[in-house]
Amino acid sequence: GIYGEEFGTVRSDAEFVWVLDPIDGTKSFITGKPLFGTLIGLCHHGQPIIGIVDQCVLKERWVGIVGHGTTLNQEKVETDGVDMLSDAMLYATTPHMFATGFEATKFEALRSAVKRPLYGSDCYAYALVASGFGADLVVEADLGLYDYAGIVPVILGAGGQMTDWQGRELNIQNHEQSRGRVIAAANSSLHQAALRILHNPDVPGADTLASVVKPHLRDLQQYKPPLEGRNNNTHLLLDFNERTTPVAAHVTDAVKSFIDTRGLHCYPAYGNLQARLAEYAGVKFEECMFTNGSDQGIDLVVRCCCPQGTEAIIPSPYFAMYEQAALTEGLHIKTPHFTREGGFPLEEIIGAVGPQTSLIVVSNTNNPTGTEIPCEMIRTLLKAAPHCAVLVDECYYELMDPDCTMKDEVSLYPNLFVTRTLSKTFGLSSLRLGYLLSADANIRALCCVRGPYDVNTLAAVAAIAALDDPTYMTEYVNEVRYQSKPALEEFLRGRGIVFWPSSANYILCYFEDPSSIEAGLRARGILVRPKKDAEGTMGIRISIGTLEQTKRLVAALEEILSVT
Numbered sequence: 001g002i003y004g005e006e007f008g009t010v011r012s013d014a015e016f017v018w019v020l021d022p023i024d025g026t027k028s029f030i031t032g033k034p035l036f037g038t039l040i041g042l043c044h045h046g047q048p049i050i051g052i053v054d055q056c057v058l059k060e061r062w063v064g065i066v067g068h069g070t071t072l073n074q075e076k077v078e079t080d081g082v083d084m085l086s087d088a089m090l091y092a093t094t095p096h097m098f099a100t101g102f103e104a105t106k107f108e109a110l111r112s113a114v115k116r117p118l119y120g121s122d123c124y125a126y127a128l129v130a131s132g133f134g135a136d137l138v139v140e141a142d143l144g145l146y147d148y149a150g151i152v153p154v155i156l157g158a159g160g161q162m163t164d165w166q167g168r169e170l171n172i173q174n175h176e177q178s179r180g181r182v183i184a185a186a187n188s189s190l191h192q193a194a195l196r197i198l199h200n201p202d203v204p205g206a207d208t209l210a211s212v213v214k215p216h217l218r219d220l221q222q223y224k225p226p227l228e229g230r231n232n233n234t235h236l237l238l239d240f241n242e243r244t245t246p247v248a249a250h251v252t253d254a255v256k257s258f259i260d261t262r263g264l265h266c267y268p269a270y271g272n273l274q275a276r277l278a279e280y281a282g283v284k285f286e287e288c289m290f291t292n293g294s295d296q297g298i299d300l301v302v303r304c305c306c307p308q309g310t311e312a313i314i315p316s317p318y319f320a321m322y323e324q325a326a327l328t329e330g331l332h333i334k335t336p337h338f339t340r341e342g343g344f345p346l347e348e349i350i351g352a353v354g355p356q357t358s359l360i361v362v363s364n365t366n367n368p369t370g371t372e373i374p375c376e377m378i379r380t381l382l383k384a385a386p387h388c389a390v391l392v393d394e395c396y397y398e399l400m401d402p403d404c405t406m407k408d409e410v411s412l413y414p415n416l417f418v419t420r421t422l423s424k425t426f427g428l429s430s431l432r433l434g435y436l437l438s439a440d441a442n443i444r445a446l447c448c449v450r451g452p453y454d455v456n457t458l459a460a461v462a463a464i465a466a467l468d469d470p471t472y473m474t475e476y477v478n479e480v481r482y483q484s485k486p487a488l489e490e491f492l493r494g495r496g497i498v499f500w501p502s503s504a505n506y507i508l509c510y511f512e513d514p515s516s517i518e519a520g521l522r523a524r525g526i527l528v529r530p531k532k533d534a535e536g537t538m539g540i541r542i543s544i545g546t547l548e549q550t551k552r553l554v555a556a557l558e559e560i561l562s563v564t
Helices: 026-031 102-113 123-131 152-157 188-198 208-212 249-261 273-281 293-305 320-328 346-352 375-384 440-449 457-468 471-495 514-523 547-563
Strands: 002-004 008-010 016-024 037-044 047-055 060-065 069-072 075-077 089-092 116-119 137-140 161-164 182-185 288-291 311-313 332-334 357-363 389-393 416-421 434-438 506-510 529-532 538-543
Touching: 016 026, 037 123, 047 123, 047 152, 060 123, 060 152, 069 123, 069 152, 089 102, 089 123, 102 188, 123 137, 123 152, 123 182, 137 188, 152 161, 161 188, 182 188, 249 457, 273 288, 273 434, 273 457, 288 293, 288 440, 293 320, 293 357, 293 389, 293 416, 293 434, 293 440, 320 332, 320 357, 346 375, 357 375, 375 389, 434 440, 471 506, 471 547, 514 529, 514 538, 514 547
Parallel strands: 002 016, 089 116, 089 137, 311 332, 311 357, 357 389, 389 416
Antiparallel strands: 002 008, 016 037, 037 047, 047 060, 060 069, 069 075, 137 182, 161 182, 288 434, 416 434, 506 538, 529 538
């Protein structure tokens, strides 16, 4: 049979049906825009199994066969999309193709969730997704069967996902139900994230429980750090920027003693924990509060300061929990870029501030680049955006230049919030203890939102013991800063490996084949973390431990590089 755009349908219920679109992108064709194409699909029992996207002007032809791959001019191609929706490039032929009401509302929600929406590429956008050429996602509506039947095998053959907005297969039988609404995604995580936004819960079979959850939370992706296989008894863990050696005995002894003498059956009583943290930070008692890790501090600032629908400015690359907290409150995110040459994008951030901006995040030092931000730049931000909460994350405070902390400014700027943690250099990661510094009025308000028992007793006991004698922390920091990091930097320079200058206990560096380096280190019992920069270039973030551990790392890298 034949199902054609131009000359109608013949035997559409036949075992094999050709689906033909001689010119996909008629408006592009008649205006001379060279992105139109010819689409040819072959369906077997209604299911697209072979597809061709032919672009005659550029002399490019994609052929996809389900189960047998996709080629571009006879060379195999594969999708290569980003993992997070907030990093994705979204394509649609035009925003006007979505009908007023459900379609337009859903597309607007998706458009607000991605890094950048782009328009006007017709079938060529799908071909870019299949080729891994910088298109991550295509979402369209009001399509005929001939608009997508030839594309489905090209996307699927390249390793992507393509369905309707409800997640149903795109085929002849489902066309009426699908209503011409399609999603083509480079990978399953993007596909699922888009589906969560675009699906219609009123359609039979959709998740009926989703209706009781806030709409924007139904679309949120869970942050899932790569925890599988992490074991400090079998691997050297240089992937999460943790302390790489155990805490001092007096800290663990304090925890054991509390369990033996006081037990675990009573609710926490925190004693002088807040006073001890304020003393350590060098601020007034009223300007400090303890939190369940610095993550809770970040979450509290966003929850308390940012109305839904307002904007957050989070310079990229960034720690994933900033985005998670902002999206949880329904914020729209702007992402100016750090660069190795220019560092912190101060002017770009100030230029992005508007009346709808409610939050600016300053990661000092930045994770994953290690870029340190001078206090004067942060003061400039505070003055330029007095209506915004400026969240300064000093997670790596003990490793940075003491002159770069903003703790002395909390009484001067009512829009300043500083978060810190005892996870990194103090080594209390598993107990989750952080603290937040701000003006006393802010602290009082945030304490009303924080629960009365959000920090567990053992974290408080360990923290007080660590603060009683922090020598083990300062000795570790000094070894990292003055021995280990210089040794790793010397190796990288000697090998001609590009890296970001870092003021923290990690370095983001660029190897020619990062996947092979990561796999080679893993095989040698060392875990590191692949990370993309703001431009999407894959690097490896390597945490820095003791000098002995750094020598082991360098020896492993030398061995891997000598082979590759």
